[in-house]
Amino acid sequence: MDMVSVIIPSYNRDIFVARAIYSVLLQDFEPLEIIVVDDGSTDYSHHVYKMFEGSIKVFYHEINQGASAARNTGIKNSKGEYIGFLDCDDYWLPNKLSLQMEYMLKHNSFVSQTQEYWIRHGKFVNPNKKNKKMGGNIFEISLKRSYISPSCVVIKRDVLEKIGYFRTDLKVAEDYELWLRLTSCYPIELIDRPLVVREMSHRMHLSSPQEGIEFWRIMGLVLFLRDSHLPQSLHTKALRELAFKCRVYGLGAGKRGKGITARLFLAMAERIKGHLGEDI
Incomplete structure (x- = not known):
């Protein structure tokens, strides 16, 4: 066939x-x-x-x-x-x-x-x-x-x-x-x-080298949420995950001495949680 x-x-x-x-x-x-x-x-x-x-x-x-x-x-x-x-x-x-x-x-x-x-x-x-x-x-x-x-x-x-x-x-x-x-x-x-x-010994992305995989997952999730039409329950869960990812990435950036990046992503996490009516 x-x-x-x-x-x-x-x-x-x-x-x-x-x-x-x-x-x-x-x-x-x-x-x-x-x-x-x-x-x-x-x-x-x-x-x-x-x-x-x-x-x-x-x-x-x-x-x-x-x-x-x-x-x-x-x-x-x-x-x-x-x-x-x-x-x-x-x-x-x-x-x-x-x-x-x-x-x-x-x-x-x-x-x-x-x-x-x-x-x-x-x-x-x-x-x-x-x-x-x-x-x-x-x-x-x-x-x-x-x-x-x-x-x-x-x-x-x-x-x-x-x-x-x-x-x-x-x-x-x-x-x-x-x-x-x-x-x-x-x-x-x-x-x-x-x-x-x-x-796995020779894994190599076909695209650019990895520049922080979690950063690109955050970007992917933002684009997905922007363009998708999810049921409200799934949309809320996706937003929660986005807030979590932003918070983790922001805290990590702070530990690496990247203050501006840290503040940006922590603010994003806080904003999303505020939109959901939840505490950070």
């Missing part, structure tokens, strides 16, 4: 992207297409792509635009009814797509994800409890942090068209805001098996 477009964004990962591509080609469920979006690489990635000529489609960004822009380019140029994402550092086990699609087709699912293995310094390790993937209605816990990994997800195209693509104005934690949009509208089906392998 030709129905899944696999999108692999890549930036200066010539050593790893070949492994990612091979892992898709070795799937026992053949995807409709494999789309690699090269996000302005300056290494030997283009030589790697030539090895797979005829098996993959490659789209190039002339300059580095970040992971979100790369994924969006892939989505816009894909044809599948379902979209699967695979970060170039990661790879799939051979039965990942078949088990996921079998489940989704049987249950008419909109979106699903799997568990994952981690590799650290050449050894397989299981993610700790807080990094386990979650299923069900997970919007409230997703306010804290992301419980979804792009490489674990398969999502129906029309869902992405409804909720929108990845934001391109967030440098770090760029998927956090999209998962909030997703989980506020849809339950996440969980295939509770590790079918993705993530190389």
Whole structure:
């Protein structure tokens, strides 16, 4: 069944992207297409792509635009009814797509994800409890942090068209805001098996280096709240989480000697709590 477009964004990962591509080609469920979006690489990635000529489609960004822009380019140029994402550092086990699609087709699912293995310094390790993937209605816990990994997800195209693509104005934690949009509208089906392998020793954001992940989560949550139309109860919980994040970030900034930043974020927290009629 030709129905899944696999999108692999890549930036200066010539050593790893070949492994990612091979892992898709070795799937026992053949995807409709494999789309690699090269996000302005300056290494030997283009030589790697030539090895797979005829098996993959490659789209190039002339300059580095970040992971979100790369994924969006892939989505816009894909044809599948379902979209699967695979970060170039990661790879799939051979039965990942078949088990996921079998489940989704049987249950008419909109979106699903799997568990994952981690590799650290050449050894397989299981993610700790807080990094386990979650299923069900997970919007409230997703306010804290992301419980979804792009490489674990398969999502129906029309869902992405409804909720929108990845934001391109967030440098770090760029998927956090999209998962909030997703989980506020849809339950996440969980295939509770590790079918993705993530190389943690060499993790590198496809976008800019991390500049304080919690800062970018705050920015993502602000943008989400600005644009979303949540039921009042969920809106209130999201505002509480925003106030909490601002307070924690402000206190941390104060300890680092960044007085102006500290006062700004602590004032934001106080203002939000005042709006909610709650004490800080």
